[in-house]
Amino acid sequence: MQDYHHDRARALLANATQIVTPEEVQAAVKRVAVQLNTRFNAEKSFPLVLGVMGGAVVFTGNLLPQLDFPLEFDYIHVSRYGDADRGGQIVWKVIPRQDVTGRTIVVVDDILDEGETLAHVKQRLLDMGAAEVIIAVFADKDLKRAKPIKADLIGLTLPNEFVVGFGMDVYNYWRNLPGLWSISQADLSAAEPEPEFPVPDAKKLD
Ligand SMILES: O=P(O)(O)OC[C@H]1O[C@H](OP(=O)(O)OP(=O)(O)O)[C@H](O)[C@@H]1O
Numbered sequence: 001m002q003d004y005h006h007d008r009a010r011a012l013l014a015n016a017t018q019i020v021t022p023e024e025v026q027a028a029v030k031r032v033a034v035q036l037n038t039r040f041n042a043e044k045s046f047p048l049v050l051g052v053m054g055g056a057v058v059f060t061g062n063l064l065p066q067l068d069f070p071l072e073f074d075y076i077h078v079s080r081y082g083d084a085d086r087g088g089q090i091v092w093k094v095i096p097r098q099d100v101t102g103r104t105i106v107v108v109d110d111i112l113d114e115g116e117t118l119a120h121v122k123q124r125l126l127d128m129g130a131a132e133v134i135i136a137v138f139a140d141k142d143l144k145r146a147k148p149i150k151a152d153l154i155g156l157t158l159p160n161e162f163v164v165g166f167g168m169d170v171y172n173y174w175r176n177l178p179g180l181w182s183i184s185q186a187d188l189s190a191a192e193p194e195p196e197f198p199v200p201d202a203k204k205l206d
Pocket residue numbers: 052053054055056078079080081082087109110111112113114115116117118168169
């Protein structure tokens with residue numbers, strides 16, 4: 001079992017391509033930190049920063065020590081991809097625990113992909129009475145189509161590929177990489193499996 005996961009994780013990475021270096025990752029985190037500092041040092045507020053677990057764990061851990069204004073931190077836990085490489089139902093594992101009524105909330109997440117997760121999170125916080133919800137993402141995936149939500153702060157823009165590293169996983173592997181890697185299309189579940197036996201011609205089945 002351990003061997004299986006070890007070998008599978010290594011094989012996925014061996015087929016992957018590095019698209020962002022660790023240095024570029026750190027520069028992106030800094031860009032988001034500078035923008036948040038500029039904004040929150042200019043106003044006397046006390047935002048609640050909410051990391052969206054689990055993907056945001058690395059971005060949040062790198063970002064928080066670079067923020068230099070008073071804030072409160074907590075996390076929420078929402079998942080839409082689970083163990084898959086395609087989004088499905090949104091599952092809340094930890095809901096907001098603070099009273100968010102009237103507060104400015106900064107939601108921190110690793111990636112805005114189709115935008116379903118963060119659109120849902122933002123709406124839930126507004127429904128709970130938050131005054132303002134600011135979305136800060138490490139990465140925004142360029143899908144070349146409209147999304148249900150736009151991030152207010154973006155560290156970097158990624159191509160429309162399935163990416164791992166800096167908190168992002170494929171099948172729960174490789175959240176720990178300091179740079180970003182694009183997983184080979186052939187390794188994703190959308191890839192057509194080779195038929196084991198010749199597939200009968202549909203016309204001959206009537
Ligand atoms: O924009 P979307 O298409 O909705 O996808 C973005 C979400 O997907 C990932 O979470 P995931 O559901 O994989 O859970 P995880 O954070 O535990 O990896 C990521 O952390 C975002 O929260």
